[in-house]
C-alpha cells in the first residue's frame with residue numbers, strides 16, 4: 001500500500017487491516033514515507049485532543065522482587081536487581097499525588113508490583129482521593145484483577161487503570177496473555193477507564209507482531225493507546241537485544257495513532273521524547289519512586305522525568321499542554337467489538 005493511500009484512509013477515519021499496518025511499519029524510520037505518517041498522526045492527534053497534550057504523574061506505592069518475572073522489568077525476581085522490599089505510607093502517597101497535581105499533572109497514577117495487597121491499594125486510593133481535586137483522574141497501574149476486585153477499586157475512588165497485554169506476555173514472563181484480556185474486560189465492566197500501550201518494543205519484534213498488538217489495542221477502544229520501547233535494564237537477559245531508536249519508536253507511535261478509533265483521545269509514549277511528540281504522542285508520564293525500567297530505587301534521580309521536563313519536551317515539539325484534569329477519561333466510550341488475543345503472543 002502506498003503511503004498516500006494510507007494518509008487518505010486516515011483522513012476519512014477509516015480502519016486499517018493487519019497488512020496495511022505492516023506496510024506502514026515497514027518503511028525505513030528516516031524515509032519520506034515514514035515522515036509523512038508522523039505528520040498525519042500528529043494531525044489526527046491535534047484533531048482529537050483539540051491540540052492539547054497531557055502529562056500524567058505516576059508514583060510507586062511499593063518496590064518488591066516480583067514473582068511474575070517479566071524479563072524486561074527491573075522488579076522481576078529473576079533479574080535480581082532489587083532484593084529488598086518497601087511500601088510507602090499513606091502520608092507519602094498523598095504528598096506525591098498532591099505535588100503532581102500542583103505541578104500541573106493532568107492525572108495521577110499509583111503503580112504497584114503484582115503482589116501488592118488489594119486492601120492496601122484501596123486504602124491508599126481512598127486517602128489520596130480525599131486530598132486531590134475531585135476532577136483529577138486517579139489511575140491505577142497494577143496487577144490482574146477479578147471483576148469483584150475491579151469494582152472495589154472503582155468504589156475506592158479510582159477512575160481508570162493503565163493495563164496492557166505486553167509483547168511476549170506468557171513467553172518472557174509468567175502471565176498468560178488471556179489473563180490480561182480478562183482483566184481489561186473486568187476493569188471496563190466495573191466502569192473503570194482503560195488506557196493501554198503497545199509495549200515493551202525491542203529490536204527483535206517483527207512488524208507483524210506489532211501490527212497484531214496495535215489491532216488488539218484498537219479493539220479495546222481504550223481511553224488512550226500508544227507505543228513504548230523497551231529500555232534495557234543493565235545486566236539482564238534482554239539487555240543483549242539493545243533498543244530501538246527514538247525515531248523508530250515515533251514511527252510506531254504514529255502508526256498506532258492512525259489505527260486507533262477517533263474516540264481514543266490519548267496517544268502515549270514512554271520514555272518522554274520530542275520525536276515521539278513529533279509523531280503524534282500526546283501523553284507523557286512523569287515518574288517518582290521505583291520504576292520497572294530503572295535499576296535505581298528513586299527513578300527521579302536517574303531515568304524518571306518530572307512534570308517540568310515533560311512540559312519542555314512537548315513545548316520543543318510545539319505542543320500546547322492541557323491545563324486542568326485529563327480529557328482522556330471524559331468522552332463516553334464507543335461500543336466495543338469482541339477482540340481476541342493476538343496470535344503472535346497467544347500461547
Ligand code: SF4
Nearest residue numbers: 066068069070073114
Ligand atoms: S512488569 Fe509488573 S508483573 Fe512484570 S515483573 Fe514487573 S512488576 Fe511484576
